Amino acid sequence: MFITLYPSFMRYMGGTFKTMMPVYALVFVAESFVLAAYYYSWERMAAPALKWIHASIGIVANGLGAVLLLLANGWVAFMMSPAGVDEQGRYLGNVWHLMHSALWNPLNVHRFLADLMSGGAVVLAYASYRFLTSKSDEERAYYDWVGYVFLFVTVCALLPMPIAGYWLMRSVYAFRQTMGVTMMGGLLTWLFVVQALLIGVLFLGVNYYLWQSMGRIHGGERYQRYFKYLVWAMMACVVIWLTPHTLMMSSGEVKAMGGAQHPVIGNYGVMSAKNGAINVMICLTGLSYILYRRANRTLTVSWLTAGNSALAAVFVAGILNIVWLAVYGFYLPASIRVGLSSPQALTTFTVLFLGLLINRAMMRGATVHGPVAWGKISVRGMVALFGLAAAFTWVMGLMGYIRSSGRLSWHISEIMPDLSPWAFTPSLGFAAKMVTLNMVVFWATVLLLFWISNRDTKPVAINELESADDSVSMRAGSRQAQPS
Numbered sequence: 001m002f003i004t005l006y007p008s009f010m011r012y013m014g015g016t017f018k019t020m021m022p023v024y025a026l027v028f029v030a031e032s033f034v035l036a037a038y039y040y041s042w043e044r045m046a047a048p049a050l051k052w053i054h055a056s057i058g059i060v061a062n063g064l065g066a067v068l069l070l071l072a073n074g075w076v077a078f079m080m081s082p083a084g085v086d087e088q089g090r091y092l093g094n095v096w097h098l099m100h101s102a103l104w105n106p107l108n109v110h111r112f113l114a115d116l117m118s119g120g121a122v123v124l125a126y127a128s129y130r131f132l133t134s135k136s137d138e139e140r141a142y143y144d145w146v147g148y149v150f151l152f153v154t155v156c157a158l159l160p161m162p163i164a165g166y167w168l169m170r171s172v173y174a175f176r177q178t179m180g181v182t183m184m185g186g187l188l189t190w191l192f193v194v195q196a197l198l199i200g201v202l203f204l205g206v207n208y209y210l211w212q213s214m215g216r217i218h219g220g221e222r223y224q225r226y227f228k229y230l231v232w233a234m235m236a237c238v239v240i241w242l243t244p245h246t247l248m249m250s251s252g253e254v255k256a257m258g259g260a261q262h263p264v265i266g267n268y269g270v271m272s273a274k275n276g277a278i279n280v281m282i283c284l285t286g287l288s289y290i291l292y293r294r295a296n297r298t299l300t301v302s303w304l305t306a307g308n309s310a311l312a313a314v315f316v317a318g319i320l321n322i323v324w325l326a327v328y329g330f331y332l333p334a335s336i337r338v339g340l341s342s343p344q345a346l347t348t349f350t351v352l353f354l355g356l357l358i359n360r361a362m363m364r365g366a367t368v369h370g371p372v373a374w375g376k377i378s379v380r381g382m383v384a385l386f387g388l389a390a391a392f393t394w395v396m397g398l399m400g401y402i403r404s405s406g407r408l409s410w411h412i413s414e415i416m417p418d419l420s421p422w423a424f425t426p427s428l429g430f431a432a433k434m435v436t437l438n439m440v441v442f443w444a445t446v447l448l449l450f451w452i453s454n455r456d457t458k459p460v461a462i463n464e465l466e467s468a469d470d471s472v473s474m475r476a477g478s479r480q481a482q483p484s
Helices: 007-016 021-040 048-080 095-099 104-133 137-158 161-175 177-184 189-216 221-242 251-257 271-294 304-331 334-362 379-405 428-455 462-481
Strands: 410-412
Touching: 007 410, 021 048, 048 095, 048 104, 048 410, 104 137, 104 161, 104 379, 104 428, 137 189, 137 379, 161 177, 161 271, 161 334, 177 189, 177 379, 189 221, 189 271, 189 379, 189 428, 221 271, 271 304, 271 334, 304 334, 379 428
Parallel strands: none
Antiparallel strands: none
């Protein structure tokens, strides 16, 4: 389709990256071969002696997939921030300079985390689907466990994602300030407001799921009352993150006001405040996880009071430092304010590391009230898990559109314009509808695959298996009792 619709663009990209195309094809074929070997050797390598070999094949498959990602990111980064070519776009002969553009490393981190989230989202949706359609308690327990494990994996990728996003946008500003202004202070600004809303939904959904997960834990009701306070604090952070720096106004309103900056609202919605809000939400999510880990345990360490005090001091001091940096950013120019994201991110990682480390030490020797009753989570919790999976892909589609549209009318920034007759910059409403349509089509396809894969694997209830075994035993006994 690209060769047919954009022949000049594809001819230029294919000629510029001609040394990388065979490498991409080779890695792609190798990835397909190793993935097939991993899939079809699952049963054959089930023996303990062969499991390490099978796991190694899986690691190789993931490594080749990461190489594919890096190569594709090189093309995307080149389209936004071309390097290794002259002003007319002629290749200068150094492949490393061609690949290592200004946005390559930020895109590598950002999209690597996004791929972890997208893969985890599909598993979350599958676990929710199988839990809600299961007929046996054993199967519901298994898919409840699968959903919890992969939510943990997905959240581990989600927590650093805002920081990776700020690194990417800071690199965009460093490369071309006009592109950064277009994305975060101009045409695409309000899509970032929508993105902030979706990220807020993700964090609220994760904490709601943890709250519902208390139902499968003996003694979890002790901590349930604290979650409402965490939700209120998170809602305050979402409101701060949603506050725009500029209002959506008509040309007449801008003229009447004398400029795009509102005399009151223009003082709010700066990057340091938004960055502070999301970092506080990350810290509160870490606190929710600590409460979940303590739910079915009674701590017995001798330094319990001191440990709780240290834990509270870490979170309070860290959140206060993040808030202070956010407020301090109001008194700095925009070029310096962007740099506050680094100390805020460092504070967040310090709070999470120390908090989880202290809590882990305090749980040693704790009295366990009982095992986790997998499968006892509420239906609301599993529906929320599926909603989280859909929201993950919604955010990825929206951010992919923002990143791509930052080039405006250029195929390759400042080198090759898009002169096709159907080229236009979509309105915000049109873009939102298209992103939503992509999300709906994607999940409709995925649900169809779930349904097809589940048609011939309907589980047999335990009592049915026991009845079948009893009937077989009775028939065998009656045959043995008959005379020959």
